[in-house]
Amino acid sequence: MLKFISGRxxxxxxxxxxxSFITFFLLNVAIDPAQAVAGxxxxxxxxxxxxxxxxxxxxxxxRYFEWFKAVLTGDLGxxxxxxxxxGSLLLERAPETITLALMSVLVTIFIxxxxxICAAINPNSVIDRMCLGVAVSFQAIxxxxxxxxxxxxxxxxxxxxxxxxxxxxxxxxxxxIVLGAxxxxxxxxxMRTGLLDVMEADYIRTARSNGFFGRKLILNHAMRNxxxxxxxxxxxxxxxxxxxxxxxxxxxxxxxxxRLALESILGADIPTVQILVFVFAFTFLILNLLADILxxxxxxxLR
Amino acid sequence: xxxxTFIKRLVPRVLEDDISILSPKTVVLRKAIGHSxxxxxxxxxxxxxxxxxxGPFFLDIxxxxxxxxxxxxxxxxxxxxxxxxxxxxDGNGRDYLSRILSGTRISLTIGIGAALVGMIIGVTLGxxxxxxxxxxxxxxxxxxxxxxxxxxxLLAMTLVFLIGPSIPVVIxxxxxxxxxxxxxxxxxxxxxxxKLDFVSASNAIGATKLxxxxxxxxxxxxNQIIVIFTLEVGVAILAEASLSFLGVGIQPPxxxxxxxxxxxxxxxxFQPWLIVLPGIALFLLVVSINMLGDGLRDIMxxxxxLE
Numbered sequence: 047m048l049k050f051i052s053g054r055x056x057x058x059x060x061x062x063x064x065x066s067f068i069t070f071f072l073l074n075v076a077i078d079p080a081q082a083v084a085g086x087x088x089x090x091x092x093x094x095x096x097x098x099x100x101x102x103x104x105x106x107x108x109r110y111f112e113w114f115k116a117v118l119t120g121d122l123g124x125x126x127x128x129x130x131x132x133g134s135l136l137l138e139r140a141p142e143t144i145t146l147a148l149m150s151v152l153v154t155i156f157i158x159x160x161x162x163i164c165a166a167i168n169p170n171s172v173i174d175r176m177c178l179g180v181a182v183s184f185q186a187i188x189x190x191x192x193x194x195x196x197x198x199x200x201x202x203x204x205x206x207x208x209x210x211x212x213x214x215x216x217x218x219x220x221x222x223i224v225l226g227a228x229x230x231x232x233x234x235x236x237m238r239t240g241l242l243d244v245m246e247a248d249y250i251r252t253a254r255s256n257g258f259f260g261r262k263l264i265l266n267h268a269m270r271n272x273x274x275x276x277x278x279x280x281x282x283x284x285x286x287x288x289x290x291x292x293x294x295x296x297x298x299x300x301x302x303x304x305r306l307a308l309e310s311i312l313g314a315d316i317p318t319v320q321i322l323v324f325v326f327a328f329t330f331l332i333l334n335l336l337a338d339i340l341x342x343x344x345x346x347x348l349r
Numbered sequence: 350x351x352x353x354t355f356i357k358r359l360v361p362r363v364l365e366d367d368i369s370i371l372s373p374k375t376v377v378l379r380k381a382i383g384h385s386x387x388x389x390x391x392x393x394x395x396x397x398x399x400x401x402x403x404g405p406f407f408l409d410i411x412x413x414x415x416x417x418x419x420x421x422x423x424x425x426x427x428x429x430x431x432x433x434x435x436x437x438x439d440g441n442g443r444d445y446l447s448r449i450l451s452g453t454r455i456s457l458t459i460g461i462g463a464a465l466v467g468m469i470i471g472v473t474l475g476x477x478x479x480x481x482x483x484x485x486x487x488x489x490x491x492x493x494x495x496x497x498x499x500x501x502x503l504l505a506m507t508l509v510f511l512i513g514p515s516i517p518v519v520i521x522x523x524x525x526x527x528x529x530x531x532x533x534x535x536x537x538x539x540x541x542x543x544k545l546d547f548v549s550a551s552n553a554i555g556a557t558k559l560x561x562x563x564x565x566x567x568x569x570x571x572n573q574i575i576v577i578f579t580l581e582v583g584v585a586i587l588a589e590a591s592l593s594f595l596g597v598g599i600q601p602p603x604x605x606x607x608x609x610x611x612x613x614x615x616x617x618x619f620q621p622w623l624i625v626l627p628g629i630a631l632f633l634l635v636v637s638i639n640m641l642g643d644g645l646r647d648i649m650x651x652x653x654x655l656e
Contacts, residue, residue, distance in 0.1 A: 072508065198625070
C-alpha cells in the first residue's frame with residue numbers, strides 16, 4: 047500500500063512541475079506580458095518601458111526559476127491589478143469557492159445516486175428512460191444559462207432565493223444546484239451501469255438464492271461494490287468544480303476564486319492568473335490521488 | 350404486433366444469418382432507419398442548419414441594424430409584440446430573430462473548427478502512441494495526464510482574451526484544449542489493430558510505417574473518430590458560448606449566442622426572454638448534435654443488433 051501511494055505521489059509531483067512550467071510558458075510566450083500590462087493601445091515605447099520595469103526582457107527560463115523559487119518559499123508574487131500579494135488574495139477568496147464546490151458535490155450525490163439506483167432497479171422502464179432523458183438534456187444545457195433561468199424562476203418570478211451574493215449559506219443553494227447539475231449525468235450513468243453489472247455477479251445470485259431480495263439485497267450487497275467507481279468519479283468531479291466555479295460565481299456574483307480568475311484575466315493580471323491555473327490543477331491532481339488511494343483501500347485488487 | 354414477436358421467436362437464427370448476406374452499407378442504413386434517436390437528432394439538426402443558413406436570406410432585417418425607437422420589444426406572443434419582430438428586439442433595437450438565426454452559423458463554425466483541431470491533435474498522438482507503444486506510449490500518456498489536470502475553461506479564457514478574441518483564436522484555443530477523448534479512443538483501437546494479421550502481412554511485404562498507418566490503421570478507427578467528432582462539436586459549441594458569455598470570447602456586436610445571453614443579463618428582471626430564447630437555440634443545437642452522435646455510435650457498432 048505504501049509503495050502504491052508513494053508511486054502515485056511521485057507522478058503527481060512530476061505532473062505538477064510540468065504544469066507549472068507549461069502555464070508559465072504559455073502565459074509569457076503565447077501572450078506578450080508587457081503588451082498585456084501596458085494595454086492594447088499602448089505605444090511601442092511604452093511597452094518597452096514596461097518590459098524593462100517588470101523584467102520581461104530577461105530569458106524565460108531564468109524568470110521561471112526565479113518565480114518557482116519564490117513560490118516554494120511561499121511568496122506567490124504581487125498582483126499587478128489588485129496591488130496586493132497573490133497569496134493573501136487567494137486566502138481571502140478561497141472559502142467561498144470551497145463552500146460552493148462541496149455543496150455542489152452534495153447536490154450531485156443526492157440527485158444522481160438515487161436516480162441511478164432507480165434506473166438500475168427497473169432497467170428499460172419509464173423511470174429508466176426518463177433518467178436517460180434527463181442525462182441527455184443536462185449535458186446540452188450550458189451552465190451559465192441554467193443559472194440565469196434558475197434566477198428568473200426562483201428569484202424573480204417566485205422570490206424564494208436571493209438573486210446573488212454570498213453572505214449566508216442560503217445564498218449558496220441556487221449556485222450549488224447549478225454547479226452540481228452538470229455532474230449529474232456522468233455520475234448517474236456510472237451508478238446505473240455499475241449497479242446493473244454487480245446485479246449480474248455470482249455473489250448476488252447466491253444472496254438471492256439465500257432469500258435476500260429487494261431493498262436489503264441492493265443496499266447490503268450490491269451497493270458496496272457498485273459505489274467504488276462512483277466514489278472516484280465524484281472526486282474527479284469535485285476537482286472539476288473548482289475550475290467550473292468561474293461561470294457559476296460570475297452568474298451569482300460570489301466573491302470566490304472563480305470570480306477572482308475572471309477579474310484577473312480581464313485586468314491582464316498575469317501573476318494571479320498563473321497561480322490560479324496552477325492551484326486549480328494541483329487541487330485536481332490531489333483529489334485524484336485521494337480517490338486512487340481510497341479505491342485501492344476499498345478494493346484490494348487494485349493495489 | 351403479436352405476429353411479429355412470434356416470428357422473431359421462431360426464426361432468430363435465420364434473421365441473424367440474413368445479416369451476413371447483406372452488405373455492410375445496407376446494414377448501417379437499416380440500423381439508421383430503425384434508430385429513432387438518430388432520426389430525431391438528424392431531423393432537428395438539418396432543420397436548425399436550414400434555418401441558420403437559409404433563414405438570414407429570407408429575413409430582410411440585418412442582425413446589426415439598430416432602431417432605437419423600438420428597443421426591448423417583446424416577442425409576438427407576449428402583449429406588445431408585433432409581427433415585424435417575431436422574437437422582439439434587444440436593448441439596441443436590433444431584431445432578435447435575425448440575431449439568433451445568424452448566431453447559428455457562428456456556433457457551428459466554431460464547433461466544427463474546434464473539433465477538427467482537436468481531432469488532428471488527438472488522432473495523431475493516439476495513432477503514434479498505439480502504433481509504436483513502449484516509451485512513446487508512456488510519454489503520450491504523461492501528456493494526457495497533464496492535459497486532464499489543466500483547468501480547461503480558465504486556460505481558454507486567459508489565452509483567448511489575452512491573445513486577442515477573434516473567431517480563429519477561439520477555434521484554435523478550444524481545439525487545443527479538447528483532444529483527450531480522441532487520443533484515448535484512437536490509442537486503444539490502434540493497439541488492437543496493430544496486433545492483427547493483416548498488419549503483419551503489410552509489414553512482411555515491405556510497407557512503410559506511414560503506409561501501414563494510413564492504409565491499415567486509419568480505416569479501422571474512422572468510425573469511432575466520426576462519433577467522437579460529432580460529440581466534440583457539441584462540447585466545443587458550449588465552450589464557445591461560455592467564453593462569450595463571460596466576455597472573453599467573441600466580442601460584440603457579433604451575435605454569438607453566449608454573448609446574446611450575457612447582454613440579456615442586464616434585462617433579467619423585465620425582459621427574461623432575452624436570456625431564455627438564445628439559450629433554447631443553444632440547447633436545441635447541442636441536443637440534436639448529441640443525439641446524432643449517440644445514434645451514430647449505436648449504428649456503427651458492429652455488435653448492435655439489426656431489428
